[in-house]
Amino acid sequence: MKTAKSVGRPLLFLSGTLLVATFILIVTHLVIATYDRDYLASYARHIMTRGLEVADESGKIVSKVNAIRDETCSDKFLDEIRYLSFTSVFISDIGYIRDHQLKCTAMRGRLPEPVTMSVPDAITRYGQRIWTSFSGIVDPRITADMMESKNVLLFPTPAAFRDIYVPYNGFGAVLINHRHDHVFRLFGDTAGLVRDVNEMQGFAWWHKARFTECSKRYDICVMARNTQIGLFSLSATATVFIILAALAAGGMFTFALLQYISNTRSLQNKLRMAISRDDIYINYQPFVDIDTGRVIGYEALARWKEVNGDNIPPDVFIKLAESTHQIKALTRSVVKRTLTEIAPLLRENNALFVSINITTADVTEADFRVFLEEEVDKSRLHRKQIVLEITERSTADHRLLKESLARLRDYGYRIALDDFGTGYSNLDYLSKLSFDFIKIDKIFTDSVGSQSVSFKMLKMMLEMLAQTGATIIVEGIEEQHQADFFLKEYPRIVGQGWFYGRPVDIDKITS
Incomplete structure (x- = not known):
């Protein structure tokens, strides 16, 4: 019988894939x-232009003819209008009307018999009269569009808009007057175009586009429509390809997301089990007086190895512990195991100390202080052999933190400030809080021997911190030239690395 979990994960994957694919398709369509x-x-603006x-x-x-x-x-009049007709771009012939009769044109000369003009098909808002497909001038086989203004009759050339092609199916445009009752030119699919542009509503915007613009100088408007936009404008092959690509992307994203959630939850549960079973073990790294080469103490570093042998980096599981509210339990586990393991070594040599990383939340919590006192009593160590490290990246209230640290120091514990130079506070921390040890972060140690800003900052910090009275610990000393530099220039510091x-x-320490 299938469990809810075995059924639920494929269902989540399918739902997530469809949801992400739908989102991708919507975004693709909109783009x-x-x-x-x-x-x-x-x-449309090209047509309007x-x-x-x-x-x-x-x-x-019209102005030049008049x-x-x-x-x-x-004859001279005809010569002038023939010149105007010949030099024009969009006008093929020019005529003259008097008493509603066409008397002459540039191309035909004086007509043997004047042609009486019929009622115009339209009159523009500025008084021009327009005829569409007018015939009967000289040859009944010839029809033409004409416009009359101030007795001047103009014959626009049929080729005036010939170079404006229709891009692809679904495109349509009309050049029309302001009242939308006379069409000058049609382009492409214009069936129902004027109505669609005027009345388009509802979900029509999803698959159609419309555009309208009118001139302020002339009785001309352009109305355009595209009935196939977005995914609807693509070929069936292209649409299928995009859908399959969206499903593939949705599947990969959903799989990765489910894996991340699964791994995070799994790792979270594993961390909880590791803490409860005391599987978080401790490594110890020495602090060395670089002038004498003598080990003066050790830092307790939490480590976690899963059952399958995989090592989980401290920055991963500590951040996970913080984000899942397991950090208090983790700190207590580390403190308890550290004091149990290193107590015999520290009891043999009272000059040695152990440094343990804790959070500022631990410092300000009364329950933690009670726990710490009980564990130190069990280990039979001196309080001065316990150094509590806090990081300056904390945003805890300084007043409360100062009171809590002062109480711990009254008990006999020593306090170290970790990662100095990389946090929020820097000098603000030093001005408000007192520390027995100040640790300079490895990023500054790495700059030794260079001419970088970090190296200049390192020297400034060492000079400044020497005035605080605290013991300075430099982290991350890994190379000979780094050790030589500190030994020569700052022999009173403590080195770690x-x-x-x-x-x-x-x-390995005790052996």
């Missing part, structure tokens, strides 16, 4: 749709 909308707007160019040229021609002083439709001894278990 492509945004591009499509921008492209539609650019396309061309419409404005035709209107501008038409207006200039400025001709020669008799209308005379692989150069003087690696962290080892208690048996």
Whole structure:
């Protein structure tokens, strides 16, 4: 029979995969749709720009024709309008109307019989009259669009918009007047376009794009629509590929997330078991008086090896203990095991001490002080042989911390400030709290021999800390040149690092 856990994990994986894939598809659709909308707007504005160019040229021609002083439709008049027609870009012919009759055009000259103009198909808001597909001028087989303004009849060239192609299926645009009752030009799929652009609502924005813009100088508007945007604009092959890619990405992300959650929870539970079973063991790294080479104490360093033999780095399981509220239990486990293991060595030599890392929460907690007193009494050690290390990266209230540290020092314990130079407080800590030992972080030791800012800071810190009266401990001394530098320049400090001894278990120290 399947358990709830065996069924639940595949279900979580499937749900997570679909959820992430859906999110990826939505984002992909929106990104492509945004591009499509921008492209539609650019396309529509290109049409509008061309419409404005035709209107501008038409207006200039009308003004120039009306400025001709020669008799209308005379030979000189025809020569002038032929020149204007020949040099224009968007106008193929120019005519002159009087008393609603077309008298002459640049291309046809004086008409044998004037052509009476019919009722225009539209009149713009600025008074221009427009005919669409007008026929009957000279040859009934020829139809043309025409616009009349101030007695000047203009024949726009059919090629004026020929270079504006329709990008792909779904695109459509119209060049129309402000009242939307007369269309100048159509582009692409325009079925129901005006209605769609005016009335588009609901979820239409999800798969359609629309654009509209009107000129303030001319009775011209452009209305554009794309009925296939985003994923809807892609081919079936491309859409299937994107869906499969989204599912694959969703599956990988969900698998990684479930693995992370599983590992974190598993590691959290393993840490809880390790603490309860006292499986957190201790390595001890010596503190050395670099002037004499004598070991003066040891730092207790928590270590954790899983049952399968994997070593979990301290920065991993200590952070995990802090984030899962197991740090108090971990600290108590470390204190208890440390004092039990090293007590015989320290009882043999009262000058030696052991340094134990604790949190500021432990320092300020009365229960921890009671626990510490009981364990020290059991070990039969002097309080001065116990050094309690706290880090300056803590944001604990200084007043409460100062009172708690003072109480511990009254008991006889000594206090060390760890990782000096890397935390939040630096000088603020030293100005408000008293320490017996101050430990300089390894990042400054690594700079020895260089001309870096860190090396300059190291020398400044050593000079400054010498004035505090505290014993200075330099961490991370691993190379000969580092040890030589400190021995020559600062022989009164205490050194710690692989150069003087690696962290080892208690048996190797006692043997």
